[in-house]
Each structure stands twice: as C-alpha cells, then as structure tokens.
Amino acid sequence: MDGSIDTARQWGTLMKTLVTASAIVALASALGGEEVKIGYIDSGRIFTEYRGTADIETQLNEELRSWQGEERTRLGEIEQLEAQLESQRLMLSDESQRTKQTEIDRKRREYQEYVQGVWGPGGLLEQRNIELTQPIIERINVAIEKIASAEHYTMVLDIADGFVVYAVPGLDVTDKVIEELNREFEPLLAAGEKLKLAVFDVHEADKMARELGYGEQITQFLEAALVATNLFELVRGDDFQRAMTENMVVRTDEQIELSVALDVGRDARAEVILLSEVSVTPSEIEIESVLYDVMTGRELAQGRGTAANEEELESAVSVLTGSILEKVRL
Template sequence: MLKKWGMVPFILIPLALSAETKIGYIDSQRILSGYRGGGEITQEINTALQDWEKKATTLKQEIEQMIQEYESQSVMLSEKSREEKRAAIEEKQREYQEFIQRIWGAGGEAETKQREIMQPFVEKINEIINQIGESEGYTMIFDIAGMGVVYANDDLDLTQKILDELNKEYVEEEEEVFAGFQNIEFYVLRLKEMNKEAQDCGCGQDIKEKLRAALIAMENYKEVRATKITNAFTLANVTLSEDKLTEEDVKTVGRYAYADFMIMGEVEKTGEIITVRISVIDMKKEEIVKTAEVKSSGEREEDIIPMVSNLAAEILPSMKKD
C-alpha cells in the first residue's frame, strides 16, 4: 500500500519508571499498512515526488538523445567536435547523477519531503502511544519492526490497540446513523464521453455533478468522501481516470471505499440531444441492479436539469439497503 517511502521511526520515549516494570511493543510496519488513511498519505507523497521524477526522466532522455546523435554523426565530425560532444555528454551525465543524489540520496530532498508529510501521522501515533502508556502504566513500549525479534509474547502487543484508535474516525463515519436510519453511501463516477461532441462540452463531468447533487438532495443519501475514493483507488492499484474504468475496476474501488452503491455510465451528444446511459452497482451484491437511459430535449441547462432529475428518480428505487 505504502510505496516510494520507507519507514519513519516513531519516537518511543521510555515512560516514567514504576515499582513494577510493564513492557509492551508495537509493530510500526503493521500500523502503516493497517491505517485506513494510508492511501491518502501515499497519494500526497507520490504527488510531491512527481515533478522530481519528471525532471529525472527528462535528463535521462536528453542524455540518450545526445549519445544517439554522437554515434550517428561521429564519422562525419572532426576530432575536436567529437571531443566537445563527448564532454557535453559527460557534463549532462554529471548533472543527472548530481540531481539523483540531491533528490534521492541519503538525507536528500525526497526524504525530507516524505518526513514532512509523514510528521503529523507520526505525531498522532506517538500521542496515542503515550496516552496508552501513561493510562495503563507501561514502563516502556518498543517498536519491533526491523529489530529481528525472535520471540515476543502476543499479550504484550499493542499494535491493534493503536490501529483501532487511529482508524476510529473512519469506523465512526461508516456507522453513522441519521434519524435512526443508516445513510446510504454512493459515488457517481465521471461518465464516459462516447463521441467528440460529448467530449467538447465536457458532458461526462457535467452530468456527474448534476446527478450527484440530485441524489445528495434526497434524505438519507450521502456521497462517499472524496478522500475515501482517493484512498480506494490507491489500495486497489487503479491508475485509470474515473471514466475509463471497467465494471470490475468500479467494483474493486467500491469495495475499498466501503460504498453501498457505485454509479457508472456513458454520455453521447448528437446536435442538441444528450443521451445518458447509467448502471447502478449494488456493492453488497456486487452486481448491476439497475440500468437506465434518458435523453434531453435540448442542450441548455433548463433541458439538462429535468433530464437528470428524471434519471435520479428512476434509479433511486434500486438504491435501497436490504
């Protein structure tokens, strides 16, 4: 789940000594992999690294291009010109190596950035560890990840207790009850634009936003948080955009996002007429429970909004919990 960054040590400070020694331990690797917000952290780190990765790729491509040009032109060049080109290649290679070392070397900018992003998470864990240590009378709490521990009594393992506290906000949100009735959580994906006219008007995103707004307006219907969807894409290792997902991709993302229903579809525009086709996936059954097709009477807002309202009304009866 967590990629492109290594372990960040937790500051496990020995707690006040007591008459009776009480020792516990955690496995920070399990905490990192079991934290429900880990995907969001990974996404933030990967986003921060993208510019550096692009720069490294560009430098490498420039070197390859220079070498290719040198090899293809070598026989036609004077010795002086060949030396100048070789020197230019060597200089570019030095620039590339220095850049790699500055960014990804020990103590480099990538490591610094990763620690900066991780710091709030690390502080949160240390706060929980200290709270447990003080309230339950622990003398010391160790992190056994990477220590080569041969044996440790499971009764001393506090990892799950730390994870439960860290993930509490996610569990509470999933168990949220509105007026005695559990909310139905859904997510509408950007619709696939089936022709150039639909692409030119951005119909896929426009219909998505209008449909989600129509559903949110209904009592007890709630959209899955965007951060949960981002996290789900990361955990599912799905890199395609929303409108490019297959049905199986959507089901996988829906499982990780703990959605009740996922809504996918396509849109086509011919002249002033917009055609929308929708599939509703019940994540408990993991199958399509409703398909619908609607057409607008025109391309103006006053034509599209009633169409989307009719679409919402048509699919709502299928979006019920058993």
C-alpha cells in the first residue's frame, strides 16, 4: 500500500511537470519572438512568513477551543447518563431502563452529528478556515501580480504544487512577495512623508440626509481636517476626475462599491482612500468613515462622529478624524 501511494504521487508530480513544461513551450510559441520571463514562488513559505496569517491562526484556534469545549460537555453528559443508568439498573423497571437508554441513544446521535458538523467534510472548521484564509489568498495574489507586472514576468509558478522540479535561484520571487505583504505591518509613513489620499464624496445614506444635503459639507470638513494633520496629500483635480471617468463613476444616491473605489484610487495614483457616509435621524447626525490601503484593499482604520445639529458637524468630523489617526500606524 505505501509503495503504491508513493508511486502514484511520483507519477502525479511527473505528469504535472510535463504538462507545465508543455504549457510553457506552447506559451513561448504563441508569443512568437517576445521574451518569456518565468518566476516561481513557494506558497508554503509565504503563508508561514506572512505576518497577516498569525491573526487568522489565533482566531481559528479560539473558535476551535469553543467547539472542543462543547464537544467535551456533550460527551460528559452522555457518560454521566450511562453511569447513572448502570448504577440504578437494579432499581429501575424495564420500561424506565428503556426510557433512559432511549435518551442516551438520542444524545449520542446528537453528539455524533455535532462532531461531524464541526470536524467532518464541509463542517464548521473547514468553512471557517476557508472564510478566514480567502482574504489572505487575495492579498497574496495582489502582491504577486504587482511584482510580476513591475518586473515583467510572463508567468509565476508555485513550487508548492509540485510543478517545478528545478529552477535557478534567481527566478524565485518568494522573498519579494513576503516583503511586499509584510509592508502593511510597517509604519505607513517615514518621517516627513505624506500619504497620497483620495477622499470620495460622502454618501448620504437616507432620505433625510439627502434632503439636508450634508454630504458635500462633510466632505469638505474631512478633507480640511486630514490635510491639517500634515500626514496626507490630497489627490484631486484632473488626476482624480480622469480616474473617475475611466472607471465610469457617476454621482448617484448609491454608495460607490469598494472594488470600484480602489480601482479609482490606483488609477489616480493614491495610496489610501477614504469612504464615508452620513445618516440622519430626528435626534442625531451620524458620520462614519473607513480608510483603505489602495494596494491591498485592507481596511486601515475607521472612525465615527455624531452631531446633534448642523453647527456641530465640524466638531463631529474632528472626533472622527482623531479616531482614524489613532488607529493608523504612523
């Protein structure tokens, strides 16, 4: 059995290598005289050395401990009922014994269903692992695409998939990908530098906000407050308008989608973008803003401010801005 498994694995690796080699040859042929530049990564190393995976592991372990605690509690209840039945068996009638055994059987079925629902195929553990790792995978893909585009790679392979059996070290871009990913844990700004910021029009989230027209006023307050920190340089004018036009963004009552806003930010050469909305009730004006990293799409910080009336809007924006600055790594 062991030998057949190893042989199958070796055969699979060989076939992958041959298929990949054929694909590379076909690609080179299709590109004609164009230079083909191929690099590779080790996704296993990237997952291990990317600092963003630590939070996911911690969160998954916390949830796992909760599931394990529930599993032990359910199993303990079954064992307690079985012990009670055994100790009372001589005093119980046949009908009472059957009733207790039926309850034990029911709890054991529920226990097995719980275990399967958490640890089985498609269970909670698998689902949460996918949910938590998907954003990481997307960030890794963005980093790979950025490096591949900047250094003109035609193709980037993953040696963790067994597609590469030999390559010269100079083609390995793993370290570059890891370095790019871990930039998010470094200070956003060096001394004296400013972040290029694109501030989108504040979305008026409800009918009352639209009727009062607070969006434009709050947008101006936000721009002024952030520029006053001397940490941001606003991207505006022709560059911003051109990026909006190229991405077919028109002013509507709908909030701009994050993916579209990130595309606009990249095209406008911004490093971060700010998306905000205002909602109004008879007793309160609420403003919420979120700052995003344009390259990764990662949320960097968020802030909230409230005002009782229009006269307090600027003060609410000041509170919101202060909250954002506290959370941004500077």
